[in-house]
Amino acid sequence: MRSQISMWMLTKFAMVFFISALALILFAFVKTESETLCSSQAETVAKSVSQGINSVLNLPAEDYRVIVPLESSLSIGRSDFVRYSVNITNLATGKIAVLGTKVSTGSFSIYVRADAKGCDSGSSSPYENMVVHLIGQDRGIKNIGGTDRTVLQLFPSHPYQKSYYAVIIKCREKYWPPPTASVKTPLKHLFVIDCKKSNVEECDKLDTAYIDKCCGWSGDWSIIRNNALCNGE
Numbered sequence: 001m002r003s004q005i006s007m008w009m010l011t012k013f014a015m016v017f018f019i020s021a022l023a024l025i026l027f028a029f030v031k032t033e034s035e036t037l038c039s040s041q042a043e044t045v046a047k048s049v050s051q052g053i054n055s056v057l058n059l060p061a062e063d064y065r066v067i068v069p070l071e072s073s074l075s076i077g078r079s080d081f082v083r084y085s086v087n088i089t090n091l092a093t094g095k096i097a098v099l100g101t102k103v104s105t106g107s108f109s110i111y112v113r114a115d116a117k118g119c120d121s122g123s124s125s126p127y128e129n130m131v132v133h134l135i136g137q138d139r140g141i142k143n144i145g146g147t148d149r150t151v152l153q154l155f156p157s158h159p160y161q162k163s164y165y166a167v168i169i170k171c172r173e174k175y176w177p178p179p180t181a182s183v184k185t186p187l188k189h190l191f192v193i194d195c196k197k198s199n200v201e202e203c204d205k206l207d208t209a210y211i212d213k214c215c216g217w218s219g220d221w222s223i224i225r226n227n228a229l230c231n232g233e
Helices: 002-058 209-215 221-225
Strands: 064-069 084-098 101-114 120-135 139-144 147-154 165-172 188-195
Touching (some): 002 120, 084 120
Antiparallel strands (some): 084 101, 165 188
16 A cells, blocks of 8 residues: 555656656747747848848949838747847948048948847948948947947837838939039948838938938039038948
């Protein structure tokens, strides 16, 4: 009788131990799966912004615009979502002053980070000989490796000041009348803009006032070059 009771107790303990171990394994699996799903979505966002910049830069057209829609949140499985942000940092490695305008060569670092452990991703986009403009209310300066860098932050999950789109525009300066001999080559401008308008038609276009002042037919080269908005980062 005692041996039967002992065997029964051992069987029960073994079952409890097995169920507990299985629950821990399932919990770890679900956690890993959630982190993987979230990181995968963060990578998709980072790459979409990077590809938008690359496509604008690589197309032969002088003037071009790409709009990258931003998801409002990232999924961590089932019906659970987390907020996230996008940092676009101008990592200029060289600058040349052309009549007061900064012409840069370098790359953009795109970093996506969510409010969840282990959920982040990054990408980059190189550029060459561009006058760079990062535009948005959440634009600032951050010291990275002893160098001050311009950073544009996008907040697609913000409840009130939501970033709906990342707008990338490139354009080449146009002059009328033609420039003097002191200006040999029209400069190329690249704008990366935080659009907080839900209607995509309200986002910045090639003929937006300040973009037109930098690259449009709105004045001669002296007006463009003396406009502080067009000097670049």
